Amino acid sequence: MIQLHVGPGPGALEAPELCRRLLAAGHQVGLSLEPGATRFVGPLAFSGLAHDPAALPGPVAAVVHAPASAGTIARIAGGLTSPGEDAPLVIAPDLDPQSALHPAVRDNLSLLRGWGCTVVEGTGGRMAPVQEIARAVFGVIGGPLRGLKILVSAGGTREPIDGVRYIGNRSSGKMGLAVAEEAAARGAEVTVVAANVAGGGSGWVPVETFGEIREEILRRAKEADALVMAAAVSDFTPAAPFPGKMKRKEKLTLELVATGDILREVRAGNPDLFVVGFAAIHGDPVDEAREKLLSKGADLVVGNDVSRDDIGFGADENEVYVVSAGREWFFPRAPKRRIAGAILDVMAEEMSKKGRKSNG
Structure with missing residues (x-):
């Protein structure tokens, strides 16, 4: 099971497509909508694609934050939010241009990379394309065509x-x-x-x-x-x-x-x-x-x-x-x-x- 945390930001609109790609590759998706995310996308958009993580059996193969706001990144880096399980962590920031260049945000992302987290950044602070995020997830857990x-x-x-x-x-x-x-x-x-x-x-x-x-x-x-x-x-x-x-x-x-x-x-x-x-x-x-x-x-x-x-x-x-x-x-x-x-x-x-x- 892949645990997907959808944060507030325009990238939330692409989260259902990310679910589709993970589902098509044979992975179940446990969904958590963070506060504010529903201003961009509602639970119905994930119908048939994702479920309550507590309802899914088996271990967590990866934890994905997509999109991840500056606040979410800071909380994870500061230990205020548990990444969840002992699974690989993939973070796809979705930031305004100023926040994307802010020294504190850059330091937090560097810290997370140092811990072994996978950070997938787009251009100008925007969330990376869904295919790149999916590729990063498969890179850490193994995709269905990995090695081919x-x-x-x-x-x-x-x-x-x-x-x-x-x-x-x-x-x-x-x-x-x-x-x-x-x-x-x-x-x-x-x-x-x-x-x-x-x-x-x-x-x-x-x-x-x-x-x-x-x-x-x-x-x-x-x-x-x-x-x-x-x-x-x-x-x-x-x-x-x-x-x-x-x-x-x-x-x-x-x-x-x-x-x-x-x-x-x-x-x-x-x-x-x-x-x-x-x-x-x-x-x-x-x-x-x-x-x-x-x-x-x-x-x-x-x-x-x-x-x-x-x-x-x-x-x-x-x-x-x-x-x-x-x-x-x-x-x-x-x-x-x-x-x-x-x-x-x-x-x-x-x-x-x-x-x-x-x-x-």
């Missing part, structure tokens, strides 16, 4: 016609990035091969073309436990790209040649790797997802209908079917981060069934 190395591709490739033009697709990369963020929040070590998607940081590998994404995926798959191939990879590339910029013409004939099959290559060279493919089609995705499952040797294929504006390329929500050799799951329209969690739940379950490395 997961390789995720995201975005869409661009194949050059000349020095300024290219053939591309409409993939925004949102689904792949949602999978990467959710996997990291659950404790996995994630590498993102990002095709024309803005981002950066540790584990971020930018690529542009089919050739570049193929090279990176094949090289990095050897060190991974699972591959989630969410990127939209071009099926064709110009046969002879023009080295400079072509001048405008009334007519232009462009010869295209087929690219390779990355998933099939990955499977051939890495028989123990757990492979998740994606099938983005117009219409019912189940048949094509099953065909792709067989033809490419994937363990799972996620199918979605990109012809719909509400769940297609660039949308913030998705609706998918996930197919394996013997089962089929349907996840109705929901935010892509939630869909990503559902996909990872299935992946962890199937990896465990096949005796592959998984904590799920």
Whole structure:
């Protein structure tokens, strides 16, 4: 059980989502709303997500203060408030800019860090994003994907016609990035091969073309436990790209040649790797997802209908079917981060069934 203390502050509005992430990872949540917190969020927002700590059996795995006010931080540092149990303590401050820089607050946070507490700070004093707090919690208690190395591709490739033009697709990369963020929040070590998607940081590998994404995926798959191939990879590339910029013409004939099959290559060279493919089609995705499952040797294929504006390329929500050799799951329209969690739940379950490395 994870004991969550919700303090007064704007970050309290995000506490129900934190509960959802902890619950999705298999943890029960015991909730305490501190005085003043109900000015921002009420008990009904936690219905079905959290419970009275006294009603939950078992030991406390972690105590989380999110958001934590300056007063709460001072009381814990001064020994006036017991952190609770002998469990790891995670603190997510939610402060105004002046308080965030105040020497007394900085001293208290330094003291807590010195005691071994995990402090997750956002920018400008604001509470850190929920995914970062969840990642910190899983870091101290062990997330369901802790110890797994997961390789995720995201975005869409661009194949050059000349020095300024290219053939591309409409993939925004949102689904792949949602999978990467959710996997990291659950404790996995994630590498993102990002095709024309803005981002950066540790584990971020930018690529542009089919050739570049193929090279990176094949090289990095050897060190991974699972591959989630969410990127939209071009099926064709110009046969002879023009080295400079072509001048405008009334007519232009462009010869295209087929690219390779990355998933099939990955499977051939890495028989123990757990492979998740994606099938983005117009219409019912189940048949094509099953065909792709067989033809490419994937363990799972996620199918979605990109012809719909509400769940297609660039949308913030998705609706998918996930197919394996013997089962089929349907996840109705929901935010892509939630869909990503559902996909990872299935992946962890199937990896465990096949005796592959998984904590799920």
